[in-house]
Amino acid sequence: MAGAPVKFGSILSVCIVIYSVCYRKNLTGDERLAPVKEHLLSLERENRVALGERQPRVALGYGACHDLFVNATALLDHRMLAGEPRNFNEISNKDEFLKSFAYFFKHGAAAERFMSNSKLYEELIKQALNLPDTRWAIGGNAPLMARRFFLEGCRVLLAAKMSATLKKYIPEGIKVVGALDNEQIKDDIHMILEYKADEEFGIYSAPRANRYIIHNDENNPLLSSLEVFKENLPSFGANLLVIGGLQMMDNFPVKSNGIDLREQRLELVKEQITTQPPEVLIHFEMASYVDLTLLNHLTRLVLPFVDSIGMNEQELSNLLNILEHGQVSVVADSNPRIATALDQMRKIFVLIRGQNEKEGSTRKLSRIHVHTLAYQAILTTRRSKWKRTEAAAAKAALTAHRYVCNNDNIALDKCKLLLDDSFATTTEESSDNNKRVFFEPNKPVSCWEENLGGESVDICVAPVLICTEAQLTAGAGDNISAAGLVLQVERSI
Template sequence: MAGAPMKLGSIVSFCIVLYAIYFRKNDIGDERLVSLKEHLLFLESKNKVGVGVSQPKVALGYGACHDLFVNATLLLDYQDLKGSPEHFNEISNKEEFVKSFAYFFKHGAAAERFMSNSKLYDDLVEQALKLPDTRWAIGGNAPLMAKRFYLEGWKVLFGAKMSKKLKSYIPEEILVVGDNENEEVRDDIHMILEYKADERFGEYKAPRANRYIMHNDENNPLLSSLEKLGEYLPSFKPNLLVISGLQMMDNFPFKRDGKDLRAERLDLVKQQILSQPLSTLAHFEMASYVDLELLKHLTTKVLPYVDSVGMNEQELSNLNSVLERGRVVVVADSNPRIATALDQMRNTFRLIRQKNKKFGSKRKLTRMHVHTLAYQAILTVQNLKWKRTPAAAAKASLTAHRYVCNTQNINLEKTKLLLDDSFSTTTDNDNSSRVFFEANKPVACWEETIESDKVEICVAPVLICTEAQLTAGAGDNISAAGLVLQVEI
């Protein structure tokens, strides 16, 4: 495989030390957990930023919403499933909704879809509000990531049109821009249909906890806060610019009078990135996309101009396929082997680097972060601005547990590992390299050369929360936590 990691002898030359760890049991199950927790916490604690006068600054766009969390299998009736589960790019009626939900539920895969039927959407919201345990929260990539950066000590600016009620969810220290003075804003509502691992929907059983998001947005697809955010960027002077929320454009009816408004808005996103000095790092947060036209826009108008990309395993598989074959992958393995994910990361890295050259971008992709249920994988080009990669992987892992369990404490009785004692670094049959996890050095890191670039890859096991309290927003918090430690000011 082109660009695969070096052979075993080369890896040894880079001083990857292999340690065997034996799987043993004690009162909490996997004995590795105690040492892994201790050393992940140590890595996090000794690598703090955002304290004192050296506060990094982050600007984020675009959009926000009210998230309405609801138990998926209480809202939807399996008896309404007519025929087999099926994928739809856009949802227009109840039958499509149930089929689409069942399709992703049986795979345990996250999904996000636009419902074009506003009347049906409003009716579903009313039904959801009558169910037990339904709750409201602030939603959207930008505000959730903004809150995480703020909690980690950063100064934060983010762009979104929000009502006064929705703004009340945001700490006062975060500067929110987007709406005009005295403007009445009608917040978009996202329905978050959550389910737990092993939960049943008729004959189907979820292989893992996850969520299906449905929306009928009006503000967010238009990136209505983009211009206002642009007005504040010159004086704010961020160290990091985060581009997110573009999935709200997925399958939204943009073309009017023969004009593609979506392409126009994305051109403005591109210009916003280009308006920043190269000293301001730019990160793009991927999401669930199925609209191929939009994905192709992203590969020409956004991806060539950012320094960093963050995504989960489903989004990695989809992005890799779109870049390589021009095809959308609707659902992928919800718990891929590390070797598979690393191969896709390398390939995606190379393909985006080719876009850098093709479009003459002054920025080059120098960082990728892939977060999965079982592990965190971060790739960074060496000797550049991205720092503390091992600690970033550790912090992302800990944040995954804390957010999903909705607690700051790591309770090992509610924790499990899915990783074995070792993993291959590639699926290449000719490459016999393996890395063994070391309990007192839980983040495995090594060097590779991908084409002409020397990169560092770090993989950290996730202390998986076995009693999930939150699923939606986990990726946003994990990605932000990974970035928190990597920006040098």
């Protein structure tokens, strides 16, 4: 008799699962999408950025560039591809370029590579400028995030060396330090090769819309705005310091007279971070890193001293691989299961917490934001200064759709959901954190509490209303990360 209640409870649980699945399958597209949209919007409306004296102050570094957007398959001829696609950490000729592009294209994976062949790079730019849909925009992690913070109501300080022409892309309300009032500086140019879902390149088809970035930077690798940023930070009184653009240091004259110059510059970044007042939150924005030495520097000089990390699914896998195995992960699943991503986030949280202790850091990692095509996942510790995690996940999800569609209005006929009717919170069945969460259209943002290494954390997962007519891909992650942060930072009076 003692086993009867358990048996009955199990049967009841199974019935609930079957009912829930059948009910959801009967929902039409709009019946599922409309309540998701309305609830995400209501969370956004109820959690606006404080203005006036409580308006958050955000400082961002380093660097900027001129982005040249071009249709990838219009620029590149698949018939010139000789041999199998493969990864190259650095591009030196046309053959490597085509193979590298095709490798990431067939996976639908974002990538960023340095082209050491300056002559080839200039030729590609000339070819791109002859295409009808090519356009210019400002680029770089810091400028794109800065503009998003400003649009969302924050006061912003941006450190970036740029020409007067490039500065014109920056909203006037953003304070820029490091810009020149003349045209003496030659702005770095990044070529953004965009492609849409199901687009073809020879025998290969893209599983999702994405972009491949190639650059030949001269200014950004040097972090040339670092010193002027240091001079302006104390008077600005930031609530949040955002560090990005360090991936550009892959093209750095590493050693001179036996001295690692890149490590020297990163030591100064560490100093800039560690000298901030304890009330200033520090966020590090990951990117497409392939240089193992640079990544090792980051895990020792930067990551142990920040409060927050933001990244996409490719960068998530790469960071975990570096922390666990000391190896670079070139490509990962472009649409990972929620359980898989959450497991990776948990491992990174515990590993960096260990580094906090090892490096004697006064800061402990308290926030991780992972943005993917299908969902936003944010982890925050319960006793941290980060606020409104549920609303932040919703805001990030809305920004993902708006940015990619290049439209503030969310039209249901341009939306789709990739989330299943339910998801597991971990792939480890024996874990204490193992449970199944049902997706509710009327309450689409799922949040729960867990214990990680003795620390109570909140995890929130929000579905993305995926834009089915992608207009923009490059810069999406920067805008999404900034949107997720903007509601979590409050100014103390």
